[in-house]
Amino acid sequence: MQFKTPAEIEAVLAPKVGGTRVLERVLKDLDLDFFAACSSMPKLRRMRSGKSVETRTTPFFLARARSRSSIRQACSIDATPAAIALCALGIVLMQSPKVAQQWERAIVLRLGRYIGMRGPGLFWILPFIDTVSSWIDQRTITTSFAAEQTLTSDTVPVNVDAVLFWMVHDAQKAALEVQDYEQAVSWAAQTALRDIIGRTDLTDLLRGREKIESELQLLIDARSNPWGITVQSVEMRDVVIPSALQDAMSREAQAAREKQARIILGQAEMEIANSFREAAKAYRDNPTALHLRAMNMLYEGLKEKGALMLVPSSAVESMGMGGLMGAAALQQQRLTETADGNKEKQ
Numbered sequence: 001m002q003f004k005t006p007a008e009i010e011a012v013l014a015p016k017v018g019g020t021r022v023l024e025r026v027l028k029d030l031d032l033d034f035f036a037a038c039s040s041m042p043k044l045r046r047m048r049s050g051k052s053v054e055t056r057t058t059p060f061f062l063a064r065a066r067s068r069s070s071i072r073q074a075c076s077i078d079a080t081p082a083a084i085a086l087c088a089l090g091i092v093l094m095q096s097p098k099v100a101q102q103w104e105r106a107i108v109l110r111l112g113r114y115i116g117m118r119g120p121g122l123f124w125i126l127p128f129i130d131t132v133s134s135w136i137d138q139r140t141i142t143t144s145f146a147a148e149q150t151l152t153s154d155t156v157p158v159n160v161d162a163v164l165f166w167m168v169h170d171a172q173k174a175a176l177e178v179q180d181y182e183q184a185v186s187w188a189a190q191t192a193l194r195d196i197i198g199r200t201d202l203t204d205l206l207r208g209r210e211k212i213e214s215e216l217q218l219l220i221d222a223r224s225n226p227w228g229i230t231v232q233s234v235e236m237r238d239v240v241i242p243s244a245l246q247d248a249m250s251r252e253a254q255a256a257r258e259k260q261a262r263i264i265l266g267q268a269e270m271e272i273a274n275s276f277r278e279a280a281k282a283y284r285d286n287p288t289a290l291h292l293r294a295m296n297m298l299y300e301g302l303k304e305k306g307a308l309m310l311v312p313s314s315a316v317e318s319m320g321m322g323g324l325m326g327a328a329a330l331q332q333q334r335l336t337e338t339a340d341g342n343k344e345k346q
Contacts, residue, residue, distance in 0.1 A: 095127040105136045105171040117171055136171035140232065141182070145189045147197055154201045159240040164189045164220065170228030178227045185224055189234075192219040202241070209236050 100106045100119025108115055110130050118125075118132075125132065143164045149157045166185060168174045174181045196216050197205065205212065213234050221231040241249075283290040 092127050096124050098123055098125060098132060100135070103137060103139045105138060107133045107136065107171065107175040109133050114172070114176060134175045136168055136174055138168050138171065140165060140167045143182070143186050143189065144237075145186055145193065147190060147193045150194050150197045152197055152202050152205060153199055156202045156245060157242065158197065158202070158205065159238075160193060160197060160205075161237040161240075162189070162193060162216070163235050163237060165232040165234070166220075166224070166229055167232065168228055169230050173226070173228030181227050181229060184227060185220075185229060188223045189216075189220050192216055192223065195219065205239060212236065 098106060098118070099122050102120045104119055106118040106123070108118055108125060108130055109132075110126070115130070143166065144161070145164060146159065146161045148159050150160065151157055164185070168181070178184045193216060196212055196219070200212060213236055217231050217234045220234065224231060283293070
């Protein structure tokens, strides 16, 4: 049997160990688990069986209780600092491993001095001595930038939107040579775009986009190369001009097209006149060819139903076309009568 509460111990042992005061001294230094473990001792069995217990039993319990209590206190005093030290060491060691992605490079400083790049993958640093100052992304990055209300060389305000494609080719320079390389690239692109627009007129800006994009790429690349950054390409997305200027340019373009159409028509008339001049020279030396040409023209004209042709009398007399004209008129009359008869039958 084991004792579970101080009341059970007091009820059984107080009459046998010399009173309640002595039992309180025992219970003060003795915990229940230890007393329960000691319940199998012969003297304790004798106490439970009702036999008398000598006074020397009390010092025995006191000695055992004090020795066990002192051992536990010593263990608790020794174990607590060790546990704290182990926890602190674990927290410190947790800060040592670092992982960099495939596209990342870590800039490591030891006591503020650059010692190298780490990554990709797992790497280790010395806690509180080494620090990772920055993580550099070496993938292609896109940055949109714009120039608003910027004057061209012919004093026209325009808004230009563009996209910049760039990447970091030297992570060390990007981390050590400039404070914020992404912001620096954005500002460099905006200022370069304003410079290009300021020395370009509106016509070249609208028509020569490829040339402007190449110049802009070279200018931004020259500014960002000291930072370990290279520019892959620059693309202009949109050029916005004032609405009033758009209307004026539309009218100008329409007038230019009309002018070009009139020029083309005049050139065609000149070419036709030259052709007629060459034909007249050919017909002058060959009257038969002229006669055949006249007959062909009459035939083509009289093929159409109800066609009316005006032929100069001089042409009829010179080419002997009187009989031909009469035959043609007679044929035309027959065709008309035949068509009218078919309609009446229907």
